[in-house]
Amino acid sequence: MYRKTCTAILLSAAALADLAAAGEDSAAPDSAPSPRARPDSQAAARRALLLHALYSMRLFPTAREATATEVAQRFEEDRQRLIAWLKKENLWKSANDWEKAVLETEAGQLSPPDGAQVHLQRESLLALLFALGLMQDLPPFDREARLQPEILKMLPAVGKPAAAFIAGARLRPREEIERGKATSEFWFLRARTQEKLEAGDFPQGPELEAMARELREEMEAAGMEAAPIKDGAALLQETIRFSAQWAFKEGLIGEPIDGDFPVNRRAYRDLNRKELARLRALSAERLRAFRWLDEDPSDSHWDKRLEEE
Secondary structure, eight states: OOOHHOOOIIEEEEEEHHHHHTTOOOTTTTTTOOOOOOOOOHHHHHHHHHHHHHHHHGGBBBBSSSOOOHHHHHHHHHHHHHHHHHHHHTGGGGOHHHHHHHHHHHHHTTTTTHHHHHHHHHHHHHHHHHHTTSSSSSSOOSSSEEEEEEETTSSSOOOOOOHHHTTOOOOOHHHHHHHHHHHHHHHHHHHHHHHHHHOOOOEEEEEEHHHHHHHHHHHHHOOOOOOOSSHHHHHHHHHHHHHHHHHHHHSSSSSOBBBBEEEEEEGGOOOHHHHHHHHHHOOOHHHHHHHHHHOSSSSHHHHHHHHHO
């Protein structure tokens, strides 16, 4: 149900084509899912510890920041201890090329773009901590979340053995993980739809007519009346209105504002570019983690998602 709604209703055919080109899953919504093995709890625990290690580098100065020599040296010693710990606990081999490059970058030499990406590891980490049952609820999607100290205390500190944490890890039931994935996907697809609106990239002609007809039928079945759909922009606006109402009823988002996703008491469409970019990145990182858990919790697959997203 989530997959059908997210792919067949929220996004236009043009956006689906973009996702397919980027390596996204664009399989037909009604295709029968193939059986999958239970996600590996231990793989999730190892990935969470690796992301936590990366996220700890958010405090390190970047190449643009002036840092006293003695301060930079302390950060460098911390970095070396971090790598030594990852190798000792057999976590280093799970890191992809980008992660190893960041971890191997001398303190104070990390580029600002890589520093920003290090900060974003928090969102993937939050998704995994939720999946591992270390957080009661998935943080809201309309703002950046914080890693609470009581949650971090559940993770082994750098220098401490990690084997017991990994061995004892247990994932939530698959249904809860799939719901987290569905919520992440809804917010991510809302961001992609906004990009289509701002770019003026709309369906035209027969494609527009077919999509408008499908949307009207979906809305009528849900007891909603569609506004006149005269062009592609109107189609996407009505798609957003319908999707927001559907997602609210399903408990995926809060109550819509002006027919749109709610973001800190504002409609999604009213956000500025910086805010839109932040929410898009947030949802993309969480979605990557949930897809990894749900589809292929292996080190190579995480590497693939990081480069293609």
